[in-house]
Amino acid sequence: xxxxxxxxxxxxxxxxxxxxxxxxxxxxxxxxxxxxxxxxxxxxxxxxxxxxxxxxxxxxxxxxxxxxxxxxxxxxxxxxxxxxxxxxxxxxxxxxxxxxxxxxxxxxxxxxxxxxxxxxxxxxxxxxxxxxxxxxxxxxxxxxxxxxxxxxxxxxxxxxxxxxxxxxxxxxxxxxxxxxxxxxxxxxxxxxxxxxxxxxxxxxxxxxxxxxxxxxxxxxxxxxxxxxxxxxxxxxxxxxxxxxxxxxxxxxxxxxxxxxxxxxxxxxxxxxxxxxxxxxxxxxxxxxxxxxxxxxxxxxxxxxxxxxxxxxxxxxxxxxxxxxxxxxxxxxxxxxxxxxxxxxxxxxxxxxxxxxxxxxxxxxxxxxxxxxxxxxxxxxxxxxxxxxxxxxxxxxxxxxxxxxxxxxxxxxxxxxxxxxxxxxxxxxxxxxxxxxxxxxxxxxxxxxxxxxxxxxxxxxxxxxxxxxxxxxxxxxxxxxxxxxxxxxxxxxxxxxxxxxxxxxxxxxxxxxxxxxxxxxxxxxxxxxxxxxxxxxxxxxxxxxxxxxxxxxxxxxxxxxxxxxxxxxxxxxxxxxxxxxxxxxxxxxxxxxx
Numbered sequence: 001x002x003x004x005x006x007x008x009x010x011x012x013x014x015x016x017x018x019x020x021x022x023x024x025x026x027x028x029x030x031x032x033x034x035x036x037x038x039x040x041x042x043x044x045x046x047x048x049x050x051x052x053x054x055x056x057x058x059x060x061x062x063x064x065x066x067x068x069x070x071x072x073x074x075x076x077x078x079x080x081x082x083x084x085x086x087x088x089x090x091x092x093x094x095x096x097x098x099x100x101x102x103x104x105x106x107x108x109x110x111x112x113x114x115x116x117x118x119x120x121x122x123x124x125x126x127x128x129x130x131x132x133x134x135x136x137x138x139x140x141x142x143x144x145x146x147x148x149x150x151x152x153x154x155x156x157x158x159x160x161x162x163x164x165x166x167x168x169x170x171x172x173x174x175x176x177x178x179x180x181x182x183x184x185x186x187x188x189x190x191x192x193x194x195x196x197x198x199x200x201x202x203x204x205x206x207x208x209x210x211x212x213x214x215x216x217x218x219x220x221x222x223x224x225x226x227x228x229x230x231x232x233x234x235x236x237x238x239x240x241x242x243x244x245x246x247x248x249x250x251x252x253x254x255x256x257x258x259x260x261x262x263x264x265x266x267x268x269x270x271x272x273x274x275x276x277x278x279x280x281x282x283x284x285x286x287x288x289x290x291x292x293x294x295x296x297x298x299x300x301x302x303x304x305x306x307x308x309x310x311x312x313x314x315x316x317x318x319x320x321x322x323x324x325x326x327x328x329x330x331x332x333x334x335x336x337x338x339x340x341x342x343x344x345x346x347x348x349x350x351x352x353x354x355x356x357x358x359x360x361x362x363x364x365x366x367x368x369x370x371x372x373x374x375x376x377x378x379x380x381x382x383x384x385x386x387x388x389x390x391x392x393x394x395x396x397x398x399x400x401x402x403x404x405x406x407x408x409x410x411x412x413x414x415x416x417x418x419x420x421x422x423x424x425x426x427x428x429x430x431x432x433x434x435x436x437x438x439x440x441x442x443x444x445x446x447x448x449x450x451x452x453x454x455x456x457x458x459x460x461x462x463x464x465x466x467x468x469x470x471x472x473x474x475x476x477x478x479x480x481x482x483x484x485x486x487x488x489x490x491x492x493x494x495x496x497x498x499x500x501x502x503x504x505x506x507x508x509x510x511x512x513x514x515x516x517x518x519x520x521x522x523x524x525x526x527x528x529x530x531x532x533x534x535x536x537x538x539x540x541x542x543x544x545x546x547x548x549x550x551x552x553x554x555x556x557x558x559x560x561x562x563x564x565x566x567x568x569x570x571x572x573x574x575x576x577x578x579x580x581x582x583x584x585x586x587x588x589x590x591x592x593x
Contacts, residue, residue: 009046011078011435012111015069017053017088029054032084039113040082046435048078056265058091061098064263070099073106080109086131091138093131152177153246153280164239165219166190166287180244180284187287189216190240194288197235198295203303204228205351212352225352235300241293242286245279313340314493316368316500321507321514325357329509331364340364342509360511362555367514370553372496375503378549379484379520385477388549410452417452421445477547480522514553519546 016032029052040047049072051065066089069081081103083089090096100110100117110117118124149159157177163169166187167180189211196202196210208226217224238245251268315331321342323329327349329342341361350356378384421442428438491499504518 009044009435010080011048012040012045012080012082013049013051013069013072013078014040014047014082015051015053015066015089016084017056017058017063017066019055019057032088035084035113036082045080045082047082048435048439058087058089058095060265060267061090061095062263066099070102073103073108076107078108080111082111082113084112085114086112086127087134091135093128093135096131097128153282156282158244158282158284159246164237164244165234166240167284182285182287186219190234190287193231193234194240194292194296197299198292201299201303204231204300207231208352223353232300235296238293239284240287241290242284244282244284246282247274248279249273313364314368315340315342315364316493316497317342317364317371317504317507320500320504321362321367321509323357323359324508324510325359327357329362332361342367362509362511362514366555367509367553370555371504371507371514371516372500374516374551374553375500376484376488378551379503380481380488382478382481385481385520385547386474388547389477392548410456414449414452414456417445417449421449476522480520511558512555514555515550516553517550519548521546 014033014036016029016036018029018032033050033052037047039045051069053063053065056063073081086096089099103110115127115130116123118127153159158169158180160169163180163183166183166189168183170179170181172178193207193211196207202210205228208228208231211226216226218226218230221227234240249271252270252272253267254270257269313331313333318331319328321329323344323346325344325346327345330345330348331340332343333340340363342364343361344355344357344359346357347355378388424438424441424445428435488499503520504516506517508515
C-alpha cells in the first residue's frame with residue numbers, strides 16, 4: 001500500500017485505556033500505543049494527539065481523557081479516532097454506541113485495529129451482537145471468579161491481599177493453598193495492645209501514646225504512628241482468637257459522598273456490612289485466648305459509654321467555623337460540657353504528633369450568641385440590609401472598573417492571535433510545513449487563547465453579577481425585614497441552627513475575632529425543606545435575589561488571663577507561654593448592627 005503525500009494524510013487522534021495500575025506498570029498501555037502507532041504508520045495516518053486513561057475501568061464512562069476527546073472532536077482538529085479495540089472505548093456495549101454515535105454526529109470517523117468499524121445498518125447489527133456477547137462473556141468470567149473464591153473459602157482457604165497484623169501470609173506453593181503464619185514480633189505487640197485495654201483499662205488514645213513512646217510503628221503509615229480507627233478494628237477482629245472471616249462486607253457506591261469529584265476511578269468506594277450469620281469463618285492460628293478478647297471488647301464498650309465526647313452539646317456554628325490555618329474548628333466540651341469551645345481540628349488529626357496550629361480555642365457559647373444576634377439584627381433591619389447591598393455593589397463596580405481596561409486589551413490580543421493561527425493553518429494547507437510543525441506553532445497560541453478567553457469570561461461574569469435587577473428591590477427587603485422581626489424571636493436551637501446553615505457560608509475565627517460571610521435569601525426565606533447532612537432541614541438557595549453580607553465580630557477578652565502550659569506524657573510542665581495580645585477587627589469591617 002502506498003502512503004499518501006504529507007499534505008493529504010488523514011489527521012487522527014488515538015485513544016488508549018488500561019483498567020488497573022498493575023496493567024499500567026506491566027506496560028499494557030505502552031503496548032497499545034505501539035500497536036496504534038504502527039497501524040497509523042502503515043496506513044499513512046498522521047497522529048495529531050494521543051488520549052490516554054491510565055487505570056480507568058471500562059465500566060465508567062466519565063473518564064478525563066475520553067471526555068477531553070469528546071469535547072475536542074467538535075473542533076475538527078482531527079478527522080478520525082483510532083482505538084485498539086471497542087472494549088478499550090468502553091466495556092459496556094451501550095457506552096460504546098453512545099460515544100460512537102456522538103463522534104459520528106461530529107463527522108469523526110472511528111477506526112479499530114482489531115475489527116472494522118460498522119459502516120451500514122447490517123454491520124451495526126453484527127457489531128451490536130458481538131458487543132452483547134462480549135459483555136455476556138465478561139459477566140460469566142466475573143461470576144466464575146466469584147464462585148471460585150466462594151469454593152476456596154468454604155474449603156477453609158484464606159483469601160487476602162495483605163495479612164492481618166500479627167501474621168505473615170504464606171502464598172500458594174506446590175499445590176498447597178496460602179495460609180496464615182504467626183509473626184512472633186507483631187504477635188507480641190498484639191498481646192500488649194489487648195492486655196493494655198483489658199487489664200489496664202486504657203482508651204485507644206492511651207494505647208496510641210504507649211505505642212508511640214515505645215517506638216512501635218504500624219506496618220504501613222505515612223506518618224509512622226498508629227491510628228485509633230486501626231486499633232479499634234484490630235481489637236474487634238476475631239482472627240486473633242483463630243476465627244478469621246471472609247465476606248463480612250460488600251462494596252457500594254456512596255449515597256452522600258464527602259467529595260464531589262467529577263471523575264472517580266472507583267464508583268463503589270463505601271462498604272456495607274452483612275449480617276454476622278452470612279460471614280464465612282476460616283480457622284487460623286490464634287494469638288490470644290477468647291477470655292482476653294472478650295474482656296478487651298467489654299472495656300472498649302465501657303470506654304465508649306463513658307466517653308465525655310458522647311455528650312450531645314449544642315454548637316450553633318458547627319460545620320461552618322474554620323481556623324485561620326484552614327482546618328475546621330470542632331466542638332469540645334470539657335468538664336462534661338460545662339465549658340464549650342471551638343478548637344482547631346489540627347491537634348486531633350496530628351495526634352499523637354505535635355500539632356502544627358497553635359491557635360487557641362474559642363468560647364462556643366459566646367461565639368454562638370454574638371453571631372446569632374448579628375444575623376438576627378441584620379435580617380430584621382431594612383436599613384442594615386440596604387447598607388450591605390450598597391457595600392457589595394460598590395465593591396463589585398470598583399473591581400470591574402479597574403479591570404475594564406484589561407478586558408479591552410485582552411480582546412484585542414485574542415483577535416491578533418486568531419489571525420496568526422489562521423496564517424499558520426493557511427501555510428500548512430499550502431504544504432509549507434508538516435502537521436508536527438503546525439502543532440508546534442499553534443499549541444502555544446491555543447493555550448494563550450484559552451487563558452485570555454477565561455479572563456474575559458470571568459470579567460463578563462463579574463459584570464453580570466452586579467446587575468441591579470438580580471438584587472432584591474427596596475420593597476422586597478422591606479417585606480423580608482418585617483417578616484423577620486416577628487419570626488426570629490424565641491426560636492428553638494434547631495430553628496436557629498437551620499437559619500444559620502442556610503445563610504452563613506463560612507466563619508473564620510480566632511480567639512480575638514470572627515469573620516462572618518454569607519447570603520440572606522430574601523425570597524422563599526420561610527420554607528426549610530432540603531435535608532442536611534446533620535439531620536437539620538435547610539433551604540439550599542441559589543445566589544440570586546439575596547443579600548450578600550460580611551462583617552467582623554470582636555470577641556471579648558478572657559475573663560482570666562491564663563498561661564498556655566505544655567506538658568509531657570507524665571504531666572510535667574515543658575514550657576509556659578504568655579497568651580497572645582488581643583487583636584481588634586480591621587478598621588471598616590464591622591457594621592454597626
